[in-house]
Amino acid sequence: MAINYGKIKYLKTCASVKDLPDTDLPEIVLAGRSNVGKSSLVNAFGNNRKLARVSQTPGKTQQIIYFDLDGQAILADLPGYGFSKASKAKSQGFSELCDNYFKVRKGIDLVLLLIDIRHEPSNDDIAMLNFLNSVNLPYFLVFTKCDKLSAQQVRKQLQMMSKCLDFAEDARVFAVSSSETNPQKSGINDLKQAVSDEVCKD
Numbered sequence: 631m632a633i634n635y636g637k638i639k640y641l642k643t644c645a646s647v648k649d650l651p652d653t654d655l656p657e658i659v660l661a662g663r664s665n666v667g668k669s670s671l672v673n674a675f676g677n678n679r680k681l682a683r684v685s686q687t688p689g690k691t692q693q694i695i696y697f698d699l700d701g702q703a704i705l706a707d708l709p710g711y712g713f714s715k716a717s718k719a720k721s722q723g724f725s726e727l728c729d730n731y732f733k734v735r736k737g738i739d740l741v742l743l744l745i746d747i748r749h750e751p752s753n754d755d756i757a758m759l760n761f762l763n764s765v766n767l768p769y770f771l772v773f774t775k776c777d778k779l780s781a782q783q784v785r786k787q788l789q790m791m792s793k794c795l796d797f798a799e800d801a802r803v804f805a806v807s808s809s810e811t812n813p814q815k816s817g818i819n820d821l822k823q824a825v826s827d828e829v830c831k832d
């Protein structure tokens with residue numbers, strides 16, 4: 631089976647880990663700094679800009695928003711880590727909810743770790759990747775906002791990233807654009823296919 635991304639639906643909003651859905655479906659998680667493009671990626675997956683709320687103000691997603699992927703998997707859009715302006719207390723490192731999520735959630739099938747292609751990874755990005763490596767969670771690295779750079783610059787940045795970040799040689803790496811103004815949405819189809827292959831393989 632493959633995921634039909636035309637059938638992404640909003641599932642539920644969780645303000646605390648007590649609300650996490652009870653399901654046997656594979657779980658895919660979007661993690662990354664505030665403003666990196668997690669919610670935009672949900673919309674690019676579904677080709678529907680009304681699925682997830684996108685904002686230029688970092689810290690838009692403050693809860694865990696779940697989406698149902700064609701009844702075959704669920705997708706969790708996590709609050710961003712890093713520079714949330716929403717409250718001072720939340721601006722230090724990972725949001726408490728994001729932290730708690732990784733502490734309690736069992737059976738995560740795939741983490742999509744999003745990092746802005748234009749900038750050196752933050753300490754939080756490095757910490758998140760090290761955490762994923764240390765607990766052996768399967769992940770794909772997804773470099774976002776590639777439409778803001780030329781193809782040559784993207785290649786250069788990917789080389790820089792592989793020096794700064796400790797990811798396995800066989801780790802899956804994607805360079806994508808979810809920009810609403812870029813109809814090509816480069817890299818999105820490859821990523822959709824790879825996610826579907828990964829979680830529907832059994």
Ligand SMILES: Nc1nc2c(ncn2[C@@H]2O[C@H](COP(=O)(O)OP(=O)(O)OP(=O)(O)O)[C@@H](O)[C@H]2O)c(=O)[nH]1
Pocket residue numbers: 662663664665666667668669670671683684685686687688689690691692708709710711774775776777778806807808809810
């Ligand atoms: N040019 C361009 N802009 C993007 C892309 N992805 C996201 N953006 C923009 O980046 C901003 C933040 O996007 P969001 O999708 O809300 O980011 P987020 O990671 O969900 O942020 P939080 O909810 O704060 O954690 C918005 O202004 C988006 O339009 C992309 O691929 N290209």
Ligand SMILES: [Mg+2]
Pocket residue numbers: 668669670683684690691707
């Ligand atoms: Mg968001």
